[in-house]
Amino acid sequence: MSDSGRRRTPLVADKRYSKSKAKPKAKSGKTAKAASKAKSKITRAKAKPARSPRRPARKRGPIVGAFIGLLRFVLRIIWGIGWRVGTVTALILALGVGYFASTLPEVSALLDGRARGSVTLLDREGNVFAWRGDQFGGVVTAQTVSPHLRNAIIATEDKRFYKHFGVSPRGIASAVRINLSAGRGPLSGNGGSTITQQTAKLLCMGTPYVPEDWKSETEYENDCRQGSLWRKIKEATYALAMEVKYSKDEILTIYMNRAFLGAGARGFEAASQRYFGKSAAEVTPAESAMLAGLLKAPTRFAPTNNLERSQERGALIIGLMHEQGYLSDNAAQNARDNPAELSEAAEAKAGGYFADWMMSTGPEFLTRNTTEDVVIHTTMDQRLQQAAEDAMKYVFENKVREGSKAQTAIVVMSADGAVRAMVGGRKTKVSGAFNRATQALRQTGSAFKPFVYATALELGYHHDDLVDDTPLTINIPGSGPWSPQNYDKKFHGTVTLTEALRNSLNIPAVKVAQSVGLDMVRKVASDFGIESDLAAGPALALGASESTLIEMAGAYAGILNGGSSVTPYGLIELRLQGETEALMNNDGTGIGERVIREDAARELTYMMHNVIENGTGRRARLEGREAAGKTGTTQAARDAWFLGFTADYVTGVWMGYDDNTPLTGVTGAGLPAEIWHETMIRVHEGTEVRPLPMLRPAPRAEQRQLAPANAQKQRPRNAIERLLGDILGIN
Incomplete structure (x- = not known):
C-alpha cells in the first residue's frame, strides 16, 4: 500500500523544552546580537574538556613554608x-x-722585544765560535716554521688554541684543580694560560722595559710573570684584546719570536740555529719536540746544559703530539728512537771560557750590557782550543784517579800576547762559570824563579856564574829567622845559575834575589805583566806571591819575544752588526815596552831549555822540537804549575783544588808537565819545526878553558864587577 500521501515521520526527535519555557519570540537586532554572543560562549564552554578533579592542596608545616x-x-x-x-x-x-x-701596534713591531743586544764572537779566521747576550735569529711566522714545530708548540702549550677566544675556562679550572691537589694555592704553579695569555705575559701587557725604572731586566721580567689575581685578570683582558686585534696565526707568530729558549736565544729561529745549526723551517719532529720542551723551563732543559734531560723532555712532547694526532705511530716511534742531538757546529759555538773572558774584558756597554747587536773578531784559534781540551781530557782519563775533584786550567798564546786557546776548568762547554785561567789567584811557587834570574841576567850575570847552595838563614823583621830549604832537603854546594834553575833549587834563588835586590826582582816581574800584589820579603823568590795563569803565561811570552812586556789580548776588532767600520780595533800586537835586554832574554831561554832537557821538566820534553819552561809547586802542593814555550807558542798549565786542598803526589814536574806536553804535541801538529831563539853556548872544550877562572867564583858577580872584569880583561 502506498504511503506517499502520508506525512513522513522525522528521523530525529523533536527538541524538548521544559514546560516553563515558551517558544522565543522574534527579537530586535541588539537583543539578537547579545543572544548570539551568549550562545557562542556557551558553545565554547561546552567545547572545553572536562577538568580532572583537583587534588586537595598539600598542607606544609610552618617551618618548611618559612x-x-x-x-x-x-x-x-x-x-x-x-x-x-x-x-x-x-x-x-x-x-x-x-x-x-x-x-696594540702592528704585529711587526712586536716580534723582536729584546732589551739587550747580542754579541757574536768570531775566531781568528772570521768564523763564528760563540754567541752571548740575547740572540735574535730573525723573524719566523706560523707559516714559515716547520709544521712539526708549530704542532709541537700547540700540543705542548695549548691544544685548543685555534678554538678558544683567548682564555680557556676549562684550562683554568683544570689548573686550579691540579694546584689544589698538589697542596699549592689555586693560582700557584699551573696557570692554565693559553698561548694568547702567554703572549700577553711576554709583552708584559703592553708595559715596555725602561732601564731607569728597574734594577735589572730580570727584575722587570719577574714582575711581568707575577701570578696575582689582579695580574691574571689584566692578562685575560689583554689576551681578549689580542684576539680582537690579531688573527690566531699572528698571535702565534709573536709568541714564537719572543719566547726565551735558553742559552741567550730569543725566538725559535735563534734557538734552532743555536742548538741544531739549522733554520726553524728545517727542524725534524724530534728537534721540534726538544725546542717546544724548552718553553716550560728554558735554562733547566737547555741541551747545552744537560742534553739527556732535554731529550727526556722531548720524548714527553713527542707523546703529546702522537696523542693529539700530529704524529703517526711510526713517526712518533722514529722520533723517540732518534732523539735530537746538538750539531757539532752548534756545540762548538758554546764558546766556553774564551767567550766569557772576552765578555768580561770588553767595554761593558758593548758586551755585557749592550743594547746593540755587536760582532767581535777575536784571536781564538778553534784548532788550538780543541787541542788543549783534548789534551786535558786525555790526561785526566788516563793518568788521574777516577772521581778526582782536582781542577786544571790551560792558556795558549802567541809571543805577542794573542790568546789562542783557553781552558778554565774540566767542564769546557760552559757559560758564566768560574774561570780558573783568569780569575783564580794562586801562589806561583818555583814558576816565579825565571824572573829572579831575568833580573840577574839584566844586571850582568850570566848563565854559568856560580852560586853556593849552602845553608842560609835570614832574620826577617817581625817574623824572626827564616831558613829556606830545597825540595830534596839537600845542599848541592857550588852550582851555576843554569843548574840552580834547572833543578829548581830554592836556596840559590833566594841568594840571587838578595844579591840583585828584591825591589829589582819585584819591578822586573811587574814590568813583565805580573800585576798581583808581590811579596815584600825574601820568600818572593820562591813564588810566595799570587798570580793568575793568564798573567804568568803573558810574562813568559815576554821572555820568548826577546824581553818586552806583553799584555794578553783576545780582541782584534769590534763593530756593530751590519756595519763595516770598526768601533774598536787592535794594532795586532800586545807587545809593550822592553823589560830586559834581548841578550838577557835569549840567555834565560837557554837556561829554561835546560829545565826541560835535563831538569825538573823532563816530562814536558817534545820529541824533535826545542822547548823551554819551568815547573812550579807551592807549599804543601796546593798548586802545581808548568809554563813554557816553543818558538811558536807559549802554554801555561795550572792544577789544584778550588778549596786549596793539597794535591796527592802531584808536583809541577808531574801531571801539569804532562798536560803541557800533550797540549803542545797537538798544538804543533802539521807546523814547521823552528828553533828556539836562545843563546847557544860554546862547546864544552872551550868551556873547560874557562873552568879554572870560573872555579874561583864563590858568588854571582854583579854588574859593576862584570864591567870591571871586561875592562881589565878578566873573565
Missing part, C-alpha cells in the same frame, strides 16, 4: 644583584678589551 619563602627571597636578591653585576662587569671588560685593542 624556609621555602626565605630561599625564594634570597634567590630573587641574588638574581637581582647578579644580573646587574654581570652587566657592569661585561661592560667594564668590553671597555678594557677595547682600550687594549686600540693601543
